[in-house]
Amino acid sequence: MKAELGIDNVVSVGTSVSGGLWWVTSQHVFNAFYAGYLDYNDSSVHDNLLKGEVDQERLTAFANYLKMLYDYADPNILVNGNYDAQVAAFAQGKTAFITQGNWTDPNMKQLGATFKMGFIGHNFLEQESAGLFIAPPSYFVVNSKSSPEKQKAAIDFLNHMALTEDGAKYMVEEAGMVPAFKSVKLLPPGDFSRALVEANARGGNYNWYFGQNPDGFNQNTLGPIFELLATDGDVQAFVNDVTAAFQGIAK
Structure with a gap:
């Protein structure tokens, strides 16, 4: 089927800590677990995580979805690649999907990608969801100490x-x-x-919550866990490790 479509792999995704792609999976893709299928301001799943209460059924469903992405990815980009390699594979038509966001628009233009592009949601449960994950990545502030x-x-x-x-x-x-x-x-x-x-x-979209985790947690704790799943494929170990990670920061 891939040959018929003219692609090398189905999805371009990277999770390498050393390659700087830890944030793609342990922040952005994992945000689907925090917010997917919930009302925009429903933070209950993430709130419970920060209390050390982990929904095992939901996390297992997400882990199986993540493993599916990994299984259909370029294994070299997945565990060794960097941002440029991940984006180039999609821009050059070598994959049908990419786990990235709208900030890649300038990259697509620079790489000469002219095909039509759009988004689909992370449907990790056995139900349809058309919503996307949309929120301000940062905020402007006014320095109260200035004149x-x-x-x-x-x-x-x-x-x-x-x-x-x-x-x-x-x-x-x-x-x-x-x-x-x-x-x-x-x-x-x-x-x-x-x-x-x-x-x-x-409307009908989902919020971002990964920025509310403790400083360094997404990269230094979750990052290696997400990378390990790409190398050993052990879904239950992933669920156990993520559960232990959140229980370790429980307030």
Whole structure:
């Protein structure tokens, strides 16, 4: 079937800690476990994790889904690859899927990828879900220790970016960003970013919670666990290790 489709592997995914791809799986893909199939502001699964309460059935279902991604990936990119290798495999048409986000739009353009691109959700349970994982990756803040004049200038700038047509054009057309404001109707040029804007307008999406884990936990604790599954394929060991990891930081 792969030969008929002209691909080498089904999905381009990496989980290498040394290759710098730990965040792809232990943060972004794992966020499906935290938030998938829940209302946007329902943080109950993640809240329970931080208390050391791990839903074994849900985690096992996620682990089997993750192993499936690994099984259909390029084994070299999976455990040895870096960001450039993962993105290039998809951009060059060597895989049908990639576990990345809209920030790859500039990479796709640079690599000459002209085919149509879009998103599907991480459906790790035996039920359909069309929602995507959408949230602001960071926030602007105004330094309260700066002078009143500088604080006002910063607030004026942020209001200009958020509330004016010129600000919207800069965010969307020049910077290629996905605006966090439903009032902005412009669509960015990249396929992935356009798909997120359209999904945000439709609703039914899921939040991000991986940023609420303790500092370094995703990389230093979860990262090696996710990489180990790629080498030994032991789903139960993965479930046990993730459970122990969260119980170890329980408050």
